[in-house]
Amino acid sequence: MLWAGEPVSPAPLDRRGLFKALAATAVFMAAGPLTPLPAEATSALGNWNTQTLEAFADTLIPGQRRYTGDLPIAGAVTGPGAVQAGAIQVLTSPQLPLAPWLAGIAGLLDARALAWAATHLLLLPPTWPAFVGLPFSHRTALVTGLFDPDDPDRPIWQVMALLVGLAFDAAGHQTTTTALANGHPGLAWIGFPAPDADGLWRFPQHSYNRPLADLHPRTTASGSPE
Known part of the structure; x- marks a missing residue:
């Protein structure tokens, strides 16, 4: 195996501190839209680390390459993937305590x-x-193993995967109206509907084609019980 480049991991991870950051990140994920850093601020992560995280996100939700020679995105499918949907912007949001640990x-x-390449x-x-240099099939196999119940770092990859999914499925770094606009x-890829003219979403077609229950007479205008 031949490989050269920047150091892979300059120091061992403080896993206790990282797991605390992961727990805090899970709480922040439910707080509403995240604030993305400006592009010049996200560059502090470095191209090397950014490329690795892009490749990880693209392995979870693949997309097409942005340009010729775009190796972090494997180009396994056509259409947008997690990277195009803002995965790095979500991961580096200053609201998340995860940012200092991304490198x-x-x-x-x-x-x-x-280790995978060696074996x-x-x-x-x-x-x-x-990780970027691995063929897509090997990236996929490696990432699948990261979620094995016996993997000691499984919580890291679970939270990372949740954030990548949040970027693609919910535009976690923008309000929904802004993201759609x-x-x-x-x-767009999942066909999320636009709001009504007043900016609100209403769903007259119920999932069972009928209301699940009659509105209680003491329900307030906001939809809460009186």
Whole structure:
């Protein structure tokens, strides 16, 4: 195996601190739209780490390449994926306590990729992070194993996967109305409906084609019980 490039993990991760950050992140995820950092601020993560995290997001929700030679996105499918939908913007949101740990998480993922490449006799390109250099089928197999119940770092990958899904399925770094107005690729791809003219969503077609219950006479105008 041949590989050269930036160090994969300059120091061991403080897993106790990271797991605390993951728990706090899970709480913040329910608080509403996240505030994305400006592009120049997200660059502090570094291209190397950003590419690794992009490749991880693209493995979970693949998309088409943004340009020729776009190796972090494997181009396994046509149409937008998690990266185009803002996965990095969600992961680096200053509201999440996860941001300081992202470089370490990327390094951990690259270390896993190096071990994978060694055991599968794969040659990795020297100018890209190890995980980015893996063929898509191997990325997928590696990431599948990260969620094994016996994997000690499983909570890391579970929260990361939730955030990637939040970017694509819910445009977690924008309000829904803003995301739809801007043509968010994830919401467009899943066919999320536009609001009514007043900006509110109403669903006259019930999932069972009938109301599940009559409105209680003491329900307030806001929909709460009196």
